[in-house]
Amino acid sequence: MDLTNSDRELTAEVEELSGENIFSCYQCGKCSAGCPFTDEMDLLPNQVLRKVQMGDESVLDSNTPWTCASCLSCEVDCPKGNNVPAIMEAIREISLRKNLDRVDLNELKTKELPEIALVSNLRKKTG
Amino acid sequence: MREITYYPGCSLKDTAKGFEDSALKVSKELDVNLKELSRWNCCGTVYSLTDDNLMKQLGPIRNLIRARDEGSDELYTLCSMCDNTLKRANSLIRGEEDKRDKINNFMDQERDYEGSVEVHHYLELLRDILGWDEVRDRVVAPLESLNVAPYYGCMLTRPKEIGLDDPHEPTVFDELVESLGGTPVDFPYETECCGSYNTVDNEEMVLNKAQTITAGAKKSGADVIITACPLCHFNLDRRQADLLEVAPNHKPVPVIYFTQLMAVAFGYPEVNNFDEHAIDPREALELKTKAGSKR
Numbered sequence: 001m002d003l004t005n006s007d008r009e010l011t012a013e014v015e016e017l018s019g020e021n022i023f024s025c026y027q028c029g030k031c032s033a034g035c036p037f038t039d040e041m042d043l044l045p046n047q048v049l050r051k052v053q054m055g056d057e058s059v060l061d062s063n064t065p066w067t068c069a070s071c072l073s074c075e076v077d078c079p080k081g082n083n084v085p086a087i088m089e090a091i092r093e094i095s096l097r098k099n100l101d102r103v104d105l106n107e108l109k110t111k112e113l114p115e116i117a118l119v120s121n122l123r124k125k126t127g
Numbered sequence: 128m129r130e131i132t133y134y135p136g137c138s139l140k141d142t143a144k145g146f147e148d149s150a151l152k153v154s155k156e157l158d159v160n161l162k163e164l165s166r167w168n169c170c171g172t173v174y175s176l177t178d179d180n181l182m183k184q185l186g187p188i189r190n191l192i193r194a195r196d197e198g199s200d201e202l203y204t205l206c207s208m209c210d211n212t213l214k215r216a217n218s219l220i221r222g223e224e225d226k227r228d229k230i231n232n233f234m235d236q237e238r239d240y241e242g243s244v245e246v247h248h249y250l251e252l253l254r255d256i257l258g259w260d261e262v263r264d265r266v267v268a269p270l271e272s273l274n275v276a277p278y279y280g281c282m283l284t285r286p287k288e289i290g291l292d293d294p295h296e297p298t299v300f301d302e303l304v305e306s307l308g309g310t311p312v313d314f315p316y317e318t319e320c321c322g323s324y325n326t327v328d329n330e331e332m333v334l335n336k337a338q339t340i341t342a343g344a345k346k347s348g349a350d351v352i353i354t355a356c357p358l359c360h361f362n363l364d365r366r367q368a369d370l371l372e373v374a375p376n377h378k379p380v381p382v383i384y385f386t387q388l389m390a391v392a393f394g395y396p397e398v399n400n401f402d403e404h405a406i407d408p409r410e411a412l413e414l415k416t417k418a419g420s421k422r
């Protein structure tokens with residue numbers, strides 16, 4: 001496999017932000033089998049991991065990390081003990097740290113939403 | 128009377144008032160005084176999963192420091208999101224020395240914190256300290272023919288190192304329902320996520336999930352669903368009402384906090400603030416129990 005510099009950068013950045021070794025994933029697909037939101041995702045969780053292993057930056061445009069609800073089901077199911085939710089968070093953070101917020105507070109119906117929903121959402125989807 | 132220090136968190140003072148009021152009432156019945164931590168702040172609701180940004184850990188850790196400074200070596204929670212966030216931040220402090228040092232250096236107003244406080248969920252008090260017989264003894268209006276779907280959600284049982292029960296086959300809610308005289312029903316979505324914070328920017332996804340979970344509970348014969356999470360409550364209760372507007376054939380199932388179910392069985396249904404609920408649970412509860420104050 002021929003990896004360019006920028007490819008390697010993505011892999012290293014995700015590993016650094018998540019504290020995980022991305023190459024310990026052997027693509028068994030168990031994380032995706034148990035994920036309750038794959039219907040809404042353009043990439044399955046294991047495909048996200050594969051793209052990160054390859055350094056494929058198109059993963060940054062995927063809706064999967066933003067659909068992930070940090071439910072931790074994949075984490076308890078992964079036979080390798082990989083913290084998949086932390087990898088999803090690392091990918092979100094790469095965008096958020098470029099000031100690319102996913103939600104705009106001004107557009108939300110904040111009055112109808114309880115604090116617990118707003119605080120958790122803004123912590124995951126704004127920088 | 129046993130006194131325990133308790134961290135309410137924001138929701139219990141606001142949208143989940145019935146959760147707190149019922150917990151205070153049933154605790155009194157169980158001879159437990161819930162002493163609220165005198166100063167506390169939001170726990171942050173979700174544990175930060177990034178390895179480098181320790182700023183997001185300060186919120187929960189500050190609460191643990193306050194508990195220690197008030198002389199408590201144990202801190203009890205009711206909201207499962209607070210419980211999870213506080214426990215994980217505590218375990219970060221205990222397990223990762225370099226991060227602990229950085230955090231302690233940063234919070235230079237406070238005495239260093241080494242993880243001395245033990246965080247417990249109220250369900251652990253019931254199960255491990257008081258025991259189910261204590262609970263059973265306080266029941267005056269047994270839940271007789273009430274079928275209860277135990278909805279554990281995510282944060283009570285995951286991750287494994289933090290969860291208070293088996294992540295795949297938890298039983299603590301089932302045991303509680305049995306001690307109240309009701310029948311726990313098996314249903315396939317007990318531990319499936321409701322969509323959590325996506326309710327803010329992807330309402331449809333949560334609506335779909337609320338439909339799957341509540342219809343699954345109905346199919347299993349449930350009269351009510353119980354939860355320990357104010358966000359699950361919003362997503363299953365409020366979003367079910369939203370769902371009824373677009374799918375009028377949906378058969379709603381009321382969603383209540385486990386302490387509200389206890390208050391019903393203990394003979395104090397009036398403390399529950401059921402007016403807050405989008406799907407009113409009163410009819411289902413009264414029909415199937417000898418509810419109504421017997422005192």
Ligand code: SF4
Binds near residue numbers: 026029032079080
């Ligand atoms: S379950 Fe674990 S090892 Fe299997 S594909 Fe998912 S992350 Fe990789």
Ligand code: SF4
Binds near residue numbers: 067068069070071075
């Ligand atoms: S944590 Fe995210 S990716 Fe993993 S199962 Fe839950 S929603 Fe899916």
